[in-house]
Amino acid sequence: MHIRPILVALRKHKLATFLIAMEIALACAVLCNAVFIIANRLSAMNIVTGVDEASLGEIVVTGFEPKEASDLNARMIAGLAAIPGVESVHAVSSVPFGPQAGVAGVTLDHKHYGTVIDYYVGDSGTIKALGLELVAGAMPDADDYQAIPDKAWLPPSARVLVTRALADRLWPGESPLGKMFWTGPYQYRVIGVVANFMGAAANGGGRAEWSAFVPALPGGTLAGTYQIRANPQDLERVMTEARKTVATIAPDVVLDHENSQSIPVLRAAHFATDRAMAGMLIGVIAALLGVTALGIVGLASFWVAQRRKQIGIRRAIGATRGDILRYFQTENFLIVTFGIVIGMLLAFVLNAVLMKFYELPHLPLYYLPIGALALWGLGQLAVLGPALRAAAVPPVVATRSV
Amino acid sequence: MFGYYFNLAMLSLKRNKVLTALMVLAIAVGIGASMTTLTVMHILSGDPLPGRSTHLYYPQVDPTPDNSYYGHHKYPLPMMDDRSAVDLWSAHRADRQALVVDSAVKVRSPDSSLPLMMLGMTSTTADFFPMFGVPFEYGSAWTPADDAGHARVAVISSNLNARLFGGKDSVGKTLRLKDSDVRIVGVLKPWRPIPRFYSVAGGIGANGQGADPYAKPEDVFTPYFTGLEINDGNFQQYTCWGNPPVPGHLENSPCVWVSLWVELGSAAKASAYRDFMANYVQQQKALGRFQQTDTRMLDLMGWLDAEHVIPSDAQLQMWLAFAFLAICLFNTVGLLLAKFLRRGGEIGVRRALGASHRAVFAQCLTEAGLIGFIGGVGGWLLTLVGLWLVRRQQTPYSDLVHMDTAMFTMTIGLAIAVSLLAGTLPALRASRIAPALQLKTL
Known part of the structure; x- marks a missing residue:
């Protein structure tokens, strides 16, 4: 394919070419950038909590x-455990995606601020x-589980x-044990390390997994939040029954309906805004590609x-249909290429702006x-119809009206 | 003349229906996307108290012992310890001043069969209601004497009044808050400042640590000191630099958890109040209670801005939508150019018969404007669809999103402006067509 004649022809339509390229x-x-944001949201939504x-x-x-x-603990644990299908009930301070509890700053030397972590308190089991x-x-x-004064x-x-x-985070490159x-x-001494365990806050970044499990006996501040374990097939039924049962086993307390849910439900609610954002971006991308194609x-x-x-x-002096088809396809390819070259620069500029205002990482190359x-x-697909008509x-x- | 151009434009639009439809569609989609996001932003970033907000200020002092210990912050923490807040409040140096602290309280009503409820309670002082222009349906606010006397009184929201008393006048009725009885002295009219500006500290922008800034106002209002007494043990700190001696009881604890709002009628008064705050912190430092002397006092809108109340997702969506509108604009320019130049022959004839550059330009712009108007109507419909989609999403502000007259006018206006802008270049090109050249090829 000869590119020169196409370029010469395009030079006659500088403005239109420029517009389409822009x-x-x-x-x-x-x-x-939109795809990048979607990918970021999706990866945040796939966070591993490390629990079942x-x-x-x-x-x-x-x-x-x-x-x-x-x-209350005694009544709640006994009452909830009596629901058919419940495997275990434990008093805990929070669960992943539940209401945030026990977020506090820690220090390694009483002088310097270390970091802010999620404390997760629970009884044995x-x-x-x-x-x-x-x-x-x-x-x-068993001895490590003490009452909270x-x-x-x-x-x-x-x-x-x-x-x-x-x-x-706290002891890079060293064994944390002891x-x-x-x-x-x-004061706390580290005796074990778990692979993953997300705190309730789940604020994203590295912060989501800066958590510690503190053993304690139920009572004191360790009351009011209960972790229920059941067979996955029974879980939603068990949760519905558990929410109903609370009124009879503890009539003087108030059930927090919004947070008394299975973890899959809490997880979906936690990421609702991210899902909405990803959905909106997918809509924008679809409309964008559609308009560009049009x-x-x-x-x-x-x-x-x-x-x-x-x-x-051209046809009369020997050009085949294929030649005409390829002419328009090549022309489109050139214009789109020109647009992409500018677009790549623009993509980085836009990414830099987004990074400045919205805590977005670098756009990977x-x-x-x-x-x-x-x-x-998209360009080739869009030009196919007009090009076929040209061919x-x-x-x-x-021979007419010349 | 306009009527004639309008008819010509209609004819021209009918001649090539596909191209016309493409242009109208591009404008409608671009306008729909940008107006949906702009409407959301318009609602989220509005002034919750138009006319009043410029006189309302949010004072901040820094009670922390060492601001390098508790993370790095450039400004004082977004709430105060109770002692500083009460000191500043009781000095009465502002036109009006109100302490604000929110907590969750167990509510039951002896006069109603509703089960126990946990409701949000705002404990504040008498100035809160007149200062923020809170409307009353029945009764009135409590008095400063009630504040001083720790009176067992409460004001309830219209919503709670409807739930407990079927919307009837409930002034004088009793409400049981935790273990104490309070007498209802006032019932509010429906009141929903957007955002709920008086408790946005550490809002969504600040890691979501604070309350949702677009939530409804709390259902129960009690005098500040009354609230502290009856709901003792259930207060949440914003943050602490030491362990509170008793969880939930924060008076005199090393924690920040109380807000103070002041009304200052003029710039001179604001400046005098800043001096007063500076004096106060110096005095506290001399007493050994404070180590830091930083203060800050922003006005209401400045404070909302500083706390990043507007969700960053909504902003991001708006910018993306406008980038998208720009794409639609380029698209429309290209298509209009094609459309006008295709009629080169026709324009050549008009020019040859005596039409001026300006007449051709005006005719082309009329056509562009008409496309913009049709696209605008389509864009308005798409915006309604877009807003319906936003309402279906589970964002904290979903239920607030609606289109008002201002935004409707803006939708149509923006569409016409965009298409006129898009039409200018092609119309200029078309009006420059040399008649002779075109006539030759006819």
């Missing part, structure tokens, strides 16, 4: 006094029910489990109509060739 450039920039989500749910009740805590996977050290012994919100000292992410850390006067179709149709005579002449391929494909122009046109 449209492609903008589409390329928006496409790359499909088997777990939580019941949250409020409106009781600290002195009623032990009695909680770890097994959660399905946490130990990767180093040991699980807490009055007016304390955590056990003042304990042997705890931390996540690998938190261990890497290390100490503090929150105010409370623009190409419109302009190409115009050019075909304008050049009917020239096409007729491999998005650019993918975006380019998509737009080349169908009979040579006899050349």
Whole structure:
């Protein structure tokens, strides 16, 4: 295919060529960034909590006094455990995607601020029910589960489990086993490391997995939130029954309906805005590609109509249908390429702006060739109709009205 | 003349229906996407108290011992400890001032058969209602004497009044908050400031730590000191730099958890109040209670801005939608260019018969404007669809989203502006067509 004659022809339509190229450039920039944002949201939604989500749910009740805590725990645990299908009930401080509880700053030396972590408090059996996977050290012994004293919100000292992410954050490159850390006067010694365990906050970034499991006996502040384990098939039925049962087993407390759900339901609610955003972006991308394709179709149709005579002449002096078809396809390819080159630059500019205002990471380079391929494909698809019509122009046109 | 151009435009649009439909569609989709997001932004970023907001301020002081210990922050924490807040409040240096603290409280009503409820309770001081222009349906706010006397009184929302008392005048009735009885002294009219500006500290933008800034106002309002007494043990700190001695009881604890709002009628008063705050922190430092002397006092809109109340997703969507509108604009320019130049012969004849450059330009722009108007109507319909989709999403502000007259006018206006803008270049090109050349090829 000779490119020179096409370029010469395009030079006669500088403005229209420029417009279509700019449209492609903008589409390329928006496409790359929108897909990137979608990918980011989807990967955030796929966060690993490290627990058996499909088997777990939580019941949250409020409106009781600290002195009623032990009695409430006893009634709730017995009452909930009596529901058919419930495998275990444990008093816990929170569950992944549940209401945030026990977020506090920690320090390694009482002088320097370490980081903010999620404390997760639970009684014996909680770890097994959660399905946490130990990767180093040991699980807490029965002796490690102590009562939380009055007016304390955590056990003042304990042997705890931390996540690998938190261990890497606090003691990079060292074994965390046996290390100490503090929150105010409370002191904790690491005895084991779990692979993954997301705190309730799940605020994204590395922060989601900076959590520690503190063993404690139910009572004191460890009351009102219960983790239920059931067979995944029974879970939703069990949760419905559990929500109903609370009114009879503890009539003086108030059930927190919004948070008394299975973890899959809590997880879906947690990511509702991300899903909405991804949905909106997919809509924008679809509309964007549609409009760009329509623009190409419109302009190409115009050019075909304008050049009917020239096409007729070319056909009359020996050009095949394929030659005409390829002419328009090549022309489109050139324009789109021109647009993509500008679009790649624009994509990086847009990404830089988004990074500045919206905490977005760098656009990975491999998005650019993918975006380019998509737009080349779109251009070729859009131009196919007008190009086929051009190829169908009979040579006899050349003989008319010249 | 306009009528004639309008008829010509109609004829021209009918002649090539596919091209016309493509242009109208492009404008409609572009306008639909950008107006949907713009309407959401318009609602989220509105002034919750038009006319009043410029006189309302949010004072901040820094009670932390060492701001390097608790993470790095450039400004004082977004709430205050109770002692600083009450000190500033009781000085009465502003035209009006109100302490605000929210907590969840167990509510039951002896006069109603409804089950126990956990409701949000705003504990505040008497100035809250006149300062924020809160409308009353029945009764009135409590008095400053009630604040001082820790009176067991409450004001309830219209919503709670409907649930408990079927919307009837419930002034004088009793409500049981946790273990204490309070007498209802006022019932509000439906009141929904957007955002709920008085408790946005640490809103969605700040890691979602605080309350949802687009939530409804709490259902129960009690005097500040009354609230602290009756709901003791159920207060949440914004953050602490030491462990509170008793969880949920935050008075005199190393925590920030109370907000203060002041009304200052003029810039001079605001400046005097800033001096007063500066003096206060110096004095507290001299007493050894404060280590930091930073203060800040933003006005209402400035405070909403500083707390990043508008969800960043909504902003991001708006920018993407406008990038999309730009694409639609390029698209329309290209198509209009094709359309006008295709009629080169016709324009040549008009020029040869004496039409001026300007007349051809005006005719082409009329056509572009007409496309814009039709596209605008389509865009308005698509915006309604878009807003319906937004309402179906589970965002905190979904239920607030609707289109008002201002946004409707803007939709049509934007569509026509966009198409006129898109039409200018092609119309200029068309009006420059040399008549002779075109006539030759006819």
